Amino acid sequence: MPSPSSLFSAYASMAASIMLFRSMANDLIPYPLRNYLFSTLGYFFKPRSQMLTLVIEESNGMARNQVYDASEVYLCTKISPNTERLKISKTPKEKNLTIRLEKGEKIVDFFEGVGLKWRFVCAEAEKSNNPNDPFPVRAEKRSFELSFHKKNKDLVLASYVPFILERAKAIRDERRVLKMYTLNMQNYGGMMWDSINLEHPATFETLAMDPELKNAVMEDLNRFVRRKEFYKKVGKAWKRGYLLYGPPGTGKSSLVAAMANHLKFDVYDLQLANIIRDSDLRRLLLSTGNRSILVIEDIDCSVDLPDRRNPVDGRKQPEHHVQLTLSGLLNFIDGLWSSCGDERIIIFTTNHKDRLDPALLRPGRMDMHVHMSYCNPQGFKLLASNYLGIHGYHHLFGEIEDLLKNTEVTPAQVAEELMKSEDTDVALGGLVKLLKRKKLEGDVPDDKDARSFGIQEVKRRKIEIKRKSPRFSRIKANRRRTV
Numbered sequence: 001m002p003s004p005s006s007l008f009s010a011y012a013s014m015a016a017s018i019m020l021f022r023s024m025a026n027d028l029i030p031y032p033l034r035n036y037l038f039s040t041l042g043y044f045f046k047p048r049s050q051m052l053t054l055v056i057e058e059s060n061g062m063a064r065n066q067v068y069d070a071s072e073v074y075l076c077t078k079i080s081p082n083t084e085r086l087k088i089s090k091t092p093k094e095k096n097l098t099i100r101l102e103k104g105e106k107i108v109d110f111f112e113g114v115g116l117k118w119r120f121v122c123a124e125a126e127k128s129n130n131p132n133d134p135f136p137v138r139a140e141k142r143s144f145e146l147s148f149h150k151k152n153k154d155l156v157l158a159s160y161v162p163f164i165l166e167r168a169k170a171i172r173d174e175r176r177v178l179k180m181y182t183l184n185m186q187n188y189g190g191m192m193w194d195s196i197n198l199e200h201p202a203t204f205e206t207l208a209m210d211p212e213l214k215n216a217v218m219e220d221l222n223r224f225v226r227r228k229e230f231y232k233k234v235g236k237a238w239k240r241g242y243l244l245y246g247p248p249g250t251g252k253s254s255l256v257a258a259m260a261n262h263l264k265f266d267v268y269d270l271q272l273a274n275i276i277r278d279s280d281l282r283r284l285l286l287s288t289g290n291r292s293i294l295v296i297e298d299i300d301c302s303v304d305l306p307d308r309r310n311p312v313d314g315r316k317q318p319e320h321h322v323q324l325t326l327s328g329l330l331n332f333i334d335g336l337w338s339s340c341g342d343e344r345i346i347i348f349t350t351n352h353k354d355r356l357d358p359a360l361l362r363p364g365r366m367d368m369h370v371h372m373s374y375c376n377p378q379g380f381k382l383l384a385s386n387y388l389g390i391h392g393y394h395h396l397f398g399e400i401e402d403l404l405k406n407t408e409v410t411p412a413q414v415a416e417e418l419m420k421s422e423d424t425d426v427a428l429g430g431l432v433k434l435l436k437r438k439k440l441e442g443d444v445p446d447d448k449d450a451r452s453f454g455i456q457e458v459k460r461r462k463i464e465i466k467r468k469s470p471r472f473s474r475i476k477a478n479r480r481r482t483v
Ligand SMILES: Nc1ncnc2c1ncn2[C@@H]1O[C@H](COP(=O)(O)OP(=O)(O)OP(=O)(O)O)[C@@H](O)[C@H]1O
Pocket: 206, 207, 208, 209, 246, 247, 248, 249, 250, 251, 252, 253, 254, 255, 350, 351, 372, 410, 411, 412, 413, 415
């Protein structure tokens, strides 16, 4: 073991040699070279940090930095109780408050077991000399710093950043205020889209329809929005068409709203009856936005759309009389409209599929035909759970389900009955009465039969059925009792 005095003398001689070396170096090596040598040696001997920091600036020269915007949205969902200062704001059109970090605030996040430290940095920026700079007089230069262990660099760049971009898109979609556009006649006679917030509460969860069909529609929509690259590859416009058909009150308009809420797409309600010329139609269609649903309700009766090339009466009609044509509409939808935008959905609704022009039903025209039908027992249970909060059993369920099996009642009629009272017995009792009444009517031949049987015969049969009904027997018995 060396003695303290020998250690001290070794240290003293080493220090003296270093001093000597330094003064020789100072005398012999020119200053710039010496500086370079020392900084290089310093670089090799400096303790290395194990951390890597990514700087995510707000703008990338001309354009905004998408990673910055996404990080801002994403980090708002990661605010911890340790955060001390936040900024909040809300514009009149926004539904929710926007929350942002304040200068210097830090956030810790974990991704696949890896710890990631975020810091929000605001620095004074020099005024830009570039006249094209989109932020020439911004006082602050904002950025996020993301620090993590160097060994996780690949994970962060290949997985974490894409994950943030995706999450931010989903969060933005969730917050997005949907718009409903309708036509508005201008003073000069032209047409314009007018928008209001779409606040229709219908969703796929609240919609009473065949579960398999519901799933098929949802799957179809999800596949459609997922397949941007596929549409590009096969050279098809990124659009999809749906034909919703069924009796009034079966939920066609509700399904449109559910689709819009599901996809977070705006809705353009095109009332064809208000449009006179193809040129107006073209202008209106071209001014619709991406990620939108174009709806043409009641296509069979909204307007009599003659086909210019195949007029109904066989004669070619003068152009100024027939300016809006079905072929004009369909060609435009198939052609220019769908190819000039992305993520377009078009929906036609009708009560009478059989009355539609064959051009609309041609294979490939509408990608999916959705039949909205009368309420069945499953649909009823969903409505009872939505409207009355009954999730399990009720003593009237059996009777209602039996009646529904052979009665044609629309979900709208069922919903109306269920809304009449908060008392479940009263509301369901009302529905039983409605179903029994409907059943009686249903047992009577319809109008078509009336024509072939003769009105008198139909009336006779109606009375006969009424007489046989339990309600009629009860009334008769009561009468007898009172007489
Ligand atoms: N399938 C359904 N599920 C849940 N609620 C429904 C359904 N169908 C109808 N309703 C209720 O009835 C109301 C009217 O329905 P909706 O306007 O969607 O019917 P529609 O098929 O578009 O009728 P129309 O052919 O007359 O336009 C809705 O607001 C909703 O409350």
